[in-house]
Each structure stands twice: as C-alpha cells, then as structure tokens.
Amino acid sequence: MHPDISSLRSDQRRALDLLLERHSPWPLTEPAPSEGELDLVFQAALRAPDHGQLQPWRFVLIRGDARVALGNVFANAARLRDPQDDGERFRGKAMAAPVLIAICARVQAPHKVPESEQVLAVGAAAMNMLNALHLLGYGGFWATGLNSYDRNVQQALGLQATERLLGFLYVGTPKEATNAPERNAPDAFVREWTGEAVGRATTDVASVR
Template identity: 80%
Template sequence: MHADTDIPASLRREALDLLLQRHSPWPLTDPAPPQRELDLVFQAALRAPDHGQLQPWRFITIRGDARIALGEVFARAARERDPEEDGERFRNKAMAAPLLIALCARVLAPHKIPESEQVLAVGAAAMNMLNALHLLGYGGFWATGLNSYDPNVRGALGLGESDRLLGFLYVGTPKEATRAPERHAPEAFVREWTSPAIDVAR
C-alpha cells in the first residue's frame, strides 16, 4: 500500500476487477472517445515505465476521411509487396474502426539504453492505453501485420529512419457485447526460482 495515497482499498479492488475483464473486442464502431477522454488515454500512456526517461513514444491519430487516405497507402504498399495483390483487404483495414492510432517508437541509437528497452517502453504505453480505453467503456484492438513493417507505410506516416512502427491501435465502441476469454490460472505461467545449493567451501 502506498503511504502517499488516500484511495480506499475498495476502490482499488474495484478498479482491479475491471482490469481483469479487459479483452480486445472486435468489431469496433462509433463512437470513438471524444478529445477530452482521448487526452486521458494519452496521459495514461505517458505513465509507462521509461528507462532513462527517453520518452520514446510517438502516437499518430487517424480518423475521419484520413482513414480513406490511409487505406490507399495500405493498398499501394500491398501491391508493391506483391503485384498479384489488389490491396482491397488492406484498404478495408483502415476503415475497421472510427479511430486508428499508429504506435511509434522514436529510437535513440547508439545509446546506453538498448533499443529493445526503448521499444518495450512504447509497448508498455500501448498497454496503458488499452487499459484506459477499457476503463472508459471503449474497445481497443492492437494489430500489427505486414503494413506495420512496410517502409512505404512508415514513410507515408512521416516516420524517420530511427522510428519503429509497432502497429495500429483500433479504437471505438464494441459493435456488440462480447465476453472476455476464459481467465487462465496464473500457476500455468508462473514459477518461483530458489537459489541452487552453492558450495561456499574454500
């Protein structure tokens, strides 16, 4: 328990119970969060752990008609990857939610903080955003795929050589009620390490 807070234990448990219901609903539709709530989502992102205080997170919002333009970017990139691809399925991806947020990492390299840790900081920020969206009553779905690794897509988004595109956060309201996946028992994924016997004789 933090000594510098007066949040009642009951409220803490209620918040935790809500987080334990978080999942990635699909499909998503209007409404997306208004700007005042979206600001809270980004504030939550900036609370992520950040080794070295490098603040590597960068977010690009795409909504309204900008999604149509992004769909063209997706489709063109798909055709360049494969001339046999008509790009339609990738174009549709840009319209799959009322709001898309490109998740980007501004990587400093060379740097004493490894690139992997800088990218992990953005991943932690994205998880904070998903949790915040859930607590506000919205749905969030983090997707990667071929376009996330395509230099043409990165270029169209204005990203530089040192930037990494970690995917797109699809944001909106669940189109229909969905049930969270069955919660697994932690014991299947957690084990305790104890130090092995060490011969300290000299």
Template identity: 55%
Template sequence: MNFPDATTSSNRELLGSLLNRQSQWPLGLPIPDADELSLVFQVAMRAPDHSNLKPWRFITVRNPATHELGEVFAAAALKRNAQDQGKASRSQATAAPMLIAVGVRISVSDKVPEIEQMLSVGAAAMNILNALHILGYGAYWASGQNSYDPDVRRALGLTGDNERLLGFIYVGTPSKISRLKARPSAAEFVTDWLGPVPDSVASRG
C-alpha cells in the same frame, strides 16, 4: 474531465474492470472525445521510461482519414505483390472509426538498449488499451505487414532512420457484447525463486 484516482475510488473495482479487458471486435462509433483521448495519452505517458528517453510516438487516424490510410495500405500491398488489388488492405484501414499508429523513436544510448525502448512503447500501448477499456471503449492491437512496411511508416510521418512502426490500435465502441475469453491461470507462469536452479533442472527447460 474528472477521473477518480486511487485515493477516492476502489482499487479492487479498477482491477476487477481490467480483469474483463480483452480485444473487442467489431468496433463502431462513438470514439473517445478530445478530453477522453487526452486522458488516455496521459496514462500512456506513465509507462516505464529508462533515462527519460520518451521513445513513444502515437499517430491518431480518424474518419475520413482512415480512407486515406486505406489507399496507403493498398499502394504498399501492390508494391509487395503486383497481383494484390488492395481490397483487403483498404478494409484493414477502415475496420474501426479510429486507429492509433504505435511508433518508436530509438535513441542511441549507452545505458538503454534498443529492446528497453521498444518495451517502453509496448508498455505505453498497454496503458492505452487499459485506459480505453476503463472509459468504456473497445480496442485491439494489430500488426501485420503494414506495420513493417517502410512506405506505410513514412506516410505516417515516421521518417527517421531511427523510427519504426510497431502496429495499430483500433479504437471504437463494441457493436456487440463479446463473451469473455478464458485466460490461463497466472499460477502456471509464476514461480517463487529460492536460489540458483541446478544445471540438471535448467537443461530440461
């Protein structure tokens, strides 16, 4: 699959496209084909990775496997709450035609703390969201109880004591055009550091 790189396309156009990225719902078919999905994961691999630990783990779940995942969700919900009938859990797994489970494998490292490895996975997941958006698909990242349930984690193949499940990226084509959500001005969250902040100012938060 050919994809324009920065040397042959407008960087501003690509940035402009990202300014329109937001979580999309509801999502239906089509989903990325094999070539597009390969490209998406190649973009994910461009995330910062201190010491080349490669902590990312991504598991794709597509129909009809989403229904199998729904049963896993329902069984986990029942185990957490004997009154849970599993209907909502099954719906969570089939809410989009494709899900990408976002996992992390933590390596013991004197140089790279756990938080850095988890941030690397977060950066890779954001790359996936951006790549899907540029390719014309919709997506949103969700967590919730299933993301932290050991039974769900093991069912997805994240069986090591050093492996965790951080959430699910739901993938598909938006069924309707969503109104662009307002975002705060970046200026509110950016400061120009000119030297140490006096204690009297720092104490005020």
C-alpha cells in the same frame, strides 16, 4: 479501519476487477472516444516505465476522412509488395474502427539504454492505452501485420529513419457485447525462485575441483 480508507480500498478493488475483464473486442464502431477521453488515454501512455527518461513513444492519430487516405496507402503498399494483390483487403483495414492510432518507437542508438528496452517502453505505453480505453468503456485492438513493417507505409505516416512502427491500435465501441476469454490461473506461468539452485550449483562446482 477508517471508513474512508475502507471505501478507497473497495473502489480500488472494483477498478482492478474491471481491469481483469480487459480483452480485445472486434469489430469496433462508433461512438469513438471524445477529445477529452483521448487526452486521458494519451496521458496514461506517458505513465509507462521509461529507462533513461528517453520518452521514446510517438503516436499518430488517424480518424475521419484520413482513414480513407490511409486505406489508399495500405492498398498501394500491398500492390508494391505483390503486383498480383489488388490491395482491397488492406484498404478495408483502415476503416475497421472509427479511430486508429499508429504506435511508434523513436529509438536512440547507440545509447546506454538498449534498443530493446526503448521499444519495450513503447509497448508498455500501448498497454496503458488499452487499459485506459477499457476503463473508459471503449474497445481497443492492437494489430500489426505486413503494413506495420512496410517502409512505404511508415514513410506515408511521416516516420523518420529512427522511428519504428509497432502496429496500430483500433479504437471504438464494441459492435456487440463480447465476453472476455476465460481467465487463466497464474500458476501455469509463475514460479518462485528460492535460491536453492545456486547452492546446488556451487556445491557441484566445488566437487569438480
């Protein structure tokens, strides 16, 4: 094997081994990704599969003092949902990482590409972002919860009627070293289909006739 090819494959395997260690560390703190690193993260998002080239992904970047404003939005939304809730536990969620990214799907409907596939494309984009953050040495945590489904929160973030809020990526540096959960063997989740069931089903139908 050519030494350059061997070196390339070795680098690729090391990258894959690193990717296999990805998990969702918590809590997250400074430092946050730089502007250039965030640009790479968003570039990775745009490489997600996209049936129909609809580009349904939309992202809202929230950082700095904007997190305080988001905390107010979260608290007010909680009080509107339940007047007995002071909203403070939700306010704190906005300050749980130095950067938050609202993950949004702009759905075109009716359209020949099903709505579910459009939303799945945004989910794939979010996973690309989590992988990119991990490879850059940062932590990423995808959270949903009541605020993700609250129309008041969605409106405060400027979402349109055709846009759905799929949650928030919390982004930063793990406050302390954490180990990835034990990796499960794929065997428990993967099975091979050989076509034999089709042959049996065809025989069964023929015998009924």
